[in-house]
Amino acid sequence: MKSLKKLNKYFFRYKFKIILGIIFILFSNAAQVYIPILLKDSIDALKENISLDLIIKYAILIVAVAIVGGVFRFLIRTTIIIVSRKIEFDLRSDLWEHIQKLPTKFFQNNSTGNLMAHATNDISAVRMYIGPAVMYSIDTVSKFIIVIVIMISLNPMLTLYTLIPLPLLSYFVYKLSKKIHTRFTLIQEKFSELTTKAQESFSGIRVVKSYVREENEIKHFTKLSNDYLLRNMEKVKIQAWFMPMLFMITGISVIIVVWIGGSMVIEKTMTLGEIMAFVAYLGLLIWPVIAFGWVLNIIQQAEASMKRLMKIFSEKDDIYESSEINDSIAQIDGKIEFKNVSFKYGQNNNEVLKNISLEINKGETVAIIGHTGSGKTSLINLIPRLFDTTSGELLIDGNNVKEIPKEVLRKNIGLVAQETFLFSDTLLNNIGYGLEVIDNKVIENVAEISQLKKDLDSFKAGYETILGERGITLSGGQKQRTSLARALAINPKILILDDSFSAVDTNTEEEILTKLKEFMQNRTSIIISHRISTVKNADKIIVLENGVIAEQGTHDELVELNGIYADLFTKQLLEEELKEIE
Amino acid sequence: MSKDKRDSDDIKGKAYDSKLMKRLLGYVKPYKGYVILAILLNILVAGLGPLRPYLTKLAIDDAIANSDYNELLNISLLLVGSLILQAGIQYVLTYYTQLMGQKIIYDLRVKLFSHIQKLSLKYFDKTPIGKIVTRVTNDVEALNELFSSGIVMVFSDVFQIVWIFGFMFFMSWELALITLSVLPVLFYATFLFRKKVRDAYRQERKFLSRLNSYMQEHITGINVVQVFSKEKDEFKKFIGINSDYRNSLMRSVYYYATFYPVVEILSSISIALIIWYGGGSIIQSAMTIGVLFAFIQYTEMFFRPIRDLSEKYNIMQTAMAASERIFDVLDDDTIIENPEVPKSIEHYTGKVEFKDVTFAYNSDEYVLKNISFEINPGETVAIVGATGAGKTSIISLLTRFYDIQKGEILVDGINIKELSKDELRKRISVVLQDVFLFSGDIQSNIGLNSEEITYDKIVESAKIVGADRFIQQLPNKYNEEVKEKGATLSVGQKQLISFARALAFNPQILILDEATSSIDTETEILIKQAIEKLLVGRTSIVIAHRLSTIQNADKIIVMHKGEIREIGTHQNLLAKKGIYYKLYQLQYKEQELSGV
């Protein structure tokens, strides 16, 4: 129950409605339990050959009481259930607000499918607790007490006999549904496996088809489906007992009334009307008793779900929450300084960056070159604080990045990530994503720089072209250049291009770089690339090797140095020259 | 981000559509035995419930009225007997109908998945993955309830109501008519409710689906949201979608809040009528109290199924909507057809020929125009050109991912439309421009769990592309876990794995679409040297932007805006002083200059 306590703050928000709802439940129960008394009175009256007028009076009373009860039932739902929907909304919004803030690491450890399941299944499980479970448990307890009191006042012995099976019923419901629940969890696991399989198999359809792996995928999926079927049947084996069990036990109660009560009527210690009332009360009690076992289960499930949600809620935005933000920093000039920075992705991982020290002055262009996996991306991801340094300091304008407010930092950095992600929206909205309001002049300008203009001509809808999921309907280079335009549009002080021309032909790249030169004046920029042609004009070139800065300097200096860079340069140059000479 | 454009999850159709139903029932056919069993058991079990109030009546009128203890005991035992029998039958019934339901949806799910696997890429281009996944998971699941409880429940309710009416009319037809006089009102109320709930439900589904696709997309692209500091704006959008969803849910709360009390009130009116009319008859001694007793119980018995109708209606509606979407997919025939009698290549050489090929992804936006070229067996051909020129598209056509509008593509002289797709693709390995890794481990990502590919082959391929070096440094080497989309690997490393995969499959034609674009020059050179040996006698097609990687190609094809502008060897093309020359000048001169 510990996790569910966390919901109290939400309950508190709607306390008046909830209290009202509880009062309505009590009133509606009072009306409901009154009907069997009326039934009893009218049947007993019939036995005594009373006038038709009295009977009519009873009939009208029954309807009147039912109407009063009905009105309260209406009010219960419109308070308690409505509140549960509102809390569900609040909870989901809070969850999303929280998830949005979490660091990159969190998303690498939690698959999309899992997070989706939390935001949907777990939240609805908690909602069931807030609404139906709260409603029925109050309903059950209050109704149970009133009905038992009345039944005892009618006939204590018979009450005792008829109630014997009821605790058994609650017990069975509880036991069965617990078992069902464990099997259900197993089913859910398989289902999520099935979903993941489908998800990957469809996302990677190009690979599947290229390598003719369809049959294999189908085989695998068929096996999962079959496992899923078997697990379901395991549950059915138990669940199928549920309903028969219920009416067996409740039916027995009614039979006890007829048999023992009947004997009492013969002995004249009881009236027929009372039997009617007993049967009617049993009818009223059965549902609450069933609900009792059911509610216990809902609470258990909600508890488990809430625990999972709390785990997400307790995930810290460790990048931003732990640091001492200096709110007086409102802008960024662009000087970047790495001081002895080391970095590893996790406790058990190797060091990816080792003792990096590097100074980039405002307005400078620095290029990074290095082997696959040497740590280039890791290095630049530290600047917008997608990850934090493990040791050492990273300063921007002399301030530790940990002191700079997140918004200020990120709004001033234009990062073109190595892997492009575009939204399935129009081209225009994708380019203008970082803007408060979309300004056509800005869009035109950045489209010009990133050479998207030419491509736009071939799109019928121009800027309004809707991209497929993740930009699937664009060519590789078009995707990269859209992502470039998106970063330029926010007019950043620091521009970071992580291998952003890998899918762009050299010609187009040259044109972009020329245009960028002007754009990059007075901006600090970092360019990662494998091509000498892209990096050679930088103010400073960094050669990264296994997480260490192996060489740095201008192109000429590095060629002079005759080290890794020079070697690379001759390799790229030689290849072309060799051919030329042939 | 998502506008109104992705609402194909809306529920368009009616709640009950006889055509759909007929088609759905087609899937029940193999399980005819189960259905017959279920119906028989249903008829039996439906009568047992209504039997009990009748027995109660006998107990009151015959046993209690005559003070006959024996009779009372007998009747009580009969009651117990009927109860046990009912429970037993109910168990068997539930078990078998569930089994049937599970089997049916298993059939359907596997069929659907297999069908989707065979759909052409065109389908995947236009349909978000999330939606396709929903089809094979949740939509199929929605049918489960229909098959395993829906259909059977409808039968059992109908039978039960028939039995109840039978008993009622048997005991007193006047009282029966009077009791049932509220039915028209009940039906009308149900009708109104149904309509309201249906609309509300549609809205609910629509907003839920919108909420889900929003979350799905933004979790995947969370980095972009964060890097652009758009959390606040995105949160506002989320609140908008979330509150639309909440409002639609709240609307149906009101409908339920009204409907249930109305049913309860109607049922109390029925009881009041029984007391009034029955009471009158009893005063005149025209009726016994036992009948009254039984009638009151019957009232409760038949109001329950009618009240639950709304629930069943929901099941039905969900199922209909789901099946409509499922059938839409099954009817989707954007399949690249295999020829009826596929030809097979006897002497495989690896010759490829494009003859006047014209192609558009969408009706008339031509991406490739009149493409003709020839690749001789064993040749290496390079394709160059500006981004968006259509290079990737050419590759997609060769493996028949899309069918062309005009022209012919021949492999070893046979039109690829006449070959079986599998045979064609098995001969060709493509390193795709967009790298995709499956979650699993490194080994399974290279070998794709194919039995024909041994562990040694996997390691060998990784060594050729230079991936072995970094894999050896991972804690679990080839068994190292690969996260969703390879999140913990560097981009170049992912590309190397994808490259190794292509080599592991030992293709006769190797296609590299920007296969080394994110890989450093040194590794690239090593790969080139390594595969040169491997490629002897095999045809290969290379797309690259770095001209250095393609100069030794036997033939270079220069593309521009969907057309072939130049074809020739490096030397030829330079001599021609055309586009290629210009491209080359640009790259070469730059480096020359800076080298000085």
Ligand SMILES: Nc1ncnc2c1ncn2[C@@H]1O[C@H](COP(=O)(O)OP(=O)(O)OP(=O)(O)O)[C@@H](O)[C@H]1O
């Ligand atoms: N699946 C698709 N649906 C619709 N249009 C597409 C699709 N894929 C590509 N296109 C369009 O077809 C044209 C050619 O794309 P293609 O991917 O063949 O170019 P490319 O030469 O490989 O470019 P790059 O060098 O940038 O990868 C582009 O204008 C692109 O927008």
Ligand SMILES: Nc1ncnc2c1ncn2[C@@H]1O[C@H](COP(=O)(O)OP(=O)(O)OP(=O)(O)O)[C@@H](O)[C@H]1O
């Ligand atoms: N999220 C992560 N968790 C654990 N290890 C990671 C993660 N991301 C990257 N690595 C590892 O860190 C090392 C450096 O990766 P990084 O992405 O910085 O390389 P890179 O220099 O950008 O390479 P490339 O040129 O291929 O893009 C690699 O060995 C990679 O496997």
Ligand SMILES: [Mg+2]
């Ligand atoms: Mg990288």
